[in-house]
Amino acid sequence: MPKVVDPARRRNEVVAAVWRVIRRDGLDRASVRNVAREAGLSAGSLRHYFATQPELLAFTLRTIIERVEERIAAVSAPTADPRDRAARILDELLPMDAERAAENNVWLAFTARALVDPDLRALCEEAHTALRAGCLALVTSLAPESDTELEADRLHALVDGLAVHAALHPQTTTPPRMRAAISAHLDELHDLHDHRAATGGG
Amino acid sequence: MPKVVDPARRRNEVVAAVWRVIRRDGLDRASVRNVAREAGLSAGSLRHYFATQPELLAFTLRTIIERVEERIAAVSAPTADPRDRAARILDELLPMDAERAAENNVWLAFTARALVDPDLRALCEEAHTALRAGCLALVTSLAPESDTELEADRLHALVDGLAVHAALHPQTTTPPRMRAAISAHLDELHDLHDHRAATGGG
DNA sequence: CCGAAAGTAGCACAGTTGTGCTATAAAAGT
DNA sequence: ACTTTTATAGCACAACTGTGCTACTTTCGG
Numbered sequence: 001m002p003k004v005v006d007p008a009r010r011r012n013e014v015v016a017a018v019w020r021v022i023r024r025d026g027l028d029r030a031s032v033r034n035v036a037r038e039a040g041l042s043a044g045s046l047r048h049y050f051a052t053q054p055e056l057l058a059f060t061l062r063t064i065i066e067r068v069e070e071r072i073a074a075v076s077a078p079t080a081d082p083r084d085r086a087a088r089i090l091d092e093l094l095p096m097d098a099e100r101a102a103e104n105n106v107w108l109a110f111t112a113r114a115l116v117d118p119d120l121r122a123l124c125e126e127a128h129t130a131l132r133a134g135c136l137a138l139v140t141s142l143a144p145e146s147d148t149e150l151e152a153d154r155l156h157a158l159v160d161g162l163a164v165h166a167a168l169h170p171q172t173t174t175p176p177r178m179r180a181a182i183s184a185h186l187d188e189l190h191d192l193h194d195h196r197a198a199t200g201g202g
Numbered sequence: 203m204p205k206v207v208d209p210a211r212r213r214n215e216v217v218a219a220v221w222r223v224i225r226r227d228g229l230d231r232a233s234v235r236n237v238a239r240e241a242g243l244s245a246g247s248l249r250h251y252f253a254t255q256p257e258l259l260a261f262t263l264r265t266i267i268e269r270v271e272e273r274i275a276a277v278s279a280p281t282a283d284p285r286d287r288a289a290r291i292l293d294e295l296l297p298m299d300a301e302r303a304a305e306n307n308v309w310l311a312f313t314a315r316a317l318v319d320p321d322l323r324a325l326c327e328e329a330h331t332a333l334r335a336g337c338l339a340l341v342t343s344l345a346p347e348s349d350t351e352l353e354a355d356r357l358h359a360l361v362d363g364l365a366v367h368a369a370l371h372p373q374t375t376t377p378p379r380m381r382a383a384i385s386a387h388l389d390e391l392h393d394l395h396d397h398r399a400a401t402g403g404g
Numbered sequence: 405c406c407g408a409a410a411g412t413a414g415c416a417c418a419g420t421t422g423t424g425c426t427a428t429a430a431a432a433g434t
Numbered sequence: 435a436c437t438t439t440t441a442t443a444g445c446a447c448a449a450c451t452g453t454g455c456t457a458c459t460t461t462c463g464g
Contacts, residue, residue: 031452044455112311113314116225154386154387160367180352181355243442247441253423
């Protein structure tokens, strides 16, 4: 056996280097050489863990998706009050601290590339669909009498719109303002529920 | 004087070529040579109209912003019913046909690059701020008694979120569904206005 | 002590990039 | 006819890219 190295750990370090390069210089500067230098490796050594550059980028994107999924799963506690649970889940989805802001920016970079890269697009669309399903579930739990598909579209767009704004204009799209927007939206969903229920609508 | 050529027209043709390259291959493939080939020119000739590549890209982004501004201005008719006017303006902002879908995808590509390019960032932030101001004006015209800043955040995020979804997942984020989401949102703004006015709120 | 396996580094090659530079072609004024 | 001005094309250079390939180093099994 060779030099004792945990390949999985190494891969994670490389992914962290990819993040730093993308945030600092952009996705198109995430070349094998630049990432290797950022990770403190040579390009040849990096290619031991990722045979090709597309593989490296796809792995990085997958890592982001998994991280978000893990955060959501950690909140899930389905017995909690639906309103609180929704607020907590949406809070995990939005870039409320520096680490998630980084994650969000990297995600946006990948989204843009997914428009012209079929492999990345498949991953992004999968995440998009999952998030849409999650929004539908939240809406259904809060306002089952409403037009849940329509309200899921609205909530989904609100969340991703806030995320984009947080990436482009973080000085105005601050965590408190994002929380206020989400909170107001959830309040209206609740009102909608009450109103429809009271008038027997459906 | 030389070969009779309208430089402004040529620039517009080149910008159209940039759009096609970005949509087909992505912003990082919008090299001087690729754009020139797409425009049916040589790279040397292209550089007659755009001295550097950053200048070419900045001009392209500026063109997008101006196009949107012109469409908005064409709707403005401030005497119309506020609700109809808001719906029409928001309709112009969203990718409701193939041309605006192309524009939207190119815009998203530039937004992602703006995260790491100060020049493009300045342009994107300017557009972002203008759009935010427009949302605030619409909200104020529809629900002046509401928390207009908060509601402007929500409307702005909804619009940009829908645009991103239309770029990434156009098969589900269709024009009718976008219109329905906008319409529902405007309805709630109106309800909010009525409710606050009826209860003397502020 | 030694070889096998695995990590690391680096070179090589062909392709692309931005941009500086020069040469040719065409149209207008003299 | 001749010059001037502009458009167009193309070459050249240095830098960077992904990736194939070869060497060296380190560690463990025997």
